[in-house]
Amino acid sequence: MDCPRAEAYVLDQLHQLPAALYYHGRHHTIDVVAAARTLAAAEGLTDPQQLALLGTAAHYHDAGFLTAYQGHEAAGCQLAQQVLPGFGFSAAHIELICRLIMATQMPQTPGTEPLARLLCDADxxxxxxxxxxPVSDTLRRELAARGQHYDERAWLELQEQFLSQHRYWTAAATRLREPQKQARLAEVRARLAALTTAG
Structure with missing residues (x-):
């Protein structure tokens, strides 16, 4: 399987994403790829094939936005099934990549699959x-562009709910990210409290 060419192909395609994908743009995919590699290293994953499949899944995990917003994970799987055979991926490899992509659908469902847990945490x-x-603000702008407008209080309340309910799936992400996530949650609650006081 020629992962570098498969990944270069999809990164080239992602230049065609709609400009209003302020959060889910090409930059997000590049960010998730880097995070997946960092977390995989922190988890002690060294198997070259596993790392290659994780990397390809990270590159394709949001490629479905090229054709769909709702259901983009399934659309990303369809793209992977169409193009990855041409890069030498077996049916079993593509099936695994699709499982990893689908695991990132909200709410995340990685199960016990280690690579899916890594990709969900990287996402x-x-x-x-x-x-x-600043990253969460890009998501707010993206949703606003799609007609979902949140005032400051509603957005902070949504963030509080999401941060409170979210969990990391790998020991590495829990160690590296959970303390800062809790700090962000405290900041969200402080901003909400300040709004309440001002109101």
Whole structure:
């Protein structure tokens, strides 16, 4: 399987994503690929084939946005099934990649599959990073462009709910990201409290 060519192909395709995908743009895919590699290393994953399949799944996990917003995971699987045989991927490899992509659908469902757990954690890596606020703002802008408008209070309440209910699936992400995620949650609650006081 020629992972570099398969990944270069989809990255080239992602240039065609709609401009209003402020969060789910090509930059998000590149971010998730980097996070997946970092988490895989932190988890001690060294098997070359497993790393290659994880990397390809990360590259294709949001490629479905090229053709669909709702149900983009299934659309991404369809793209993988169409193009990956041409890059030498077996049916079993493509089936695994599709399972990984589908695991990232909200709410995340990685089960016990280690690669799916890694990809799910990489997909929401930003929740426990210093750039949480600017990244979450891109999601708010993307939703607004689709007609889902949130005022400040409603957005903060949504963030509080999401951060409270979210869990990381790997020991590495729990160690590397959970403390910062809890700090972000505290910031969200402080902003909500300030709004209540001001109101």
């Amino acid at each position: 929401l890596d930003y929740l426990g990073r210093p750039d949480y606020w």
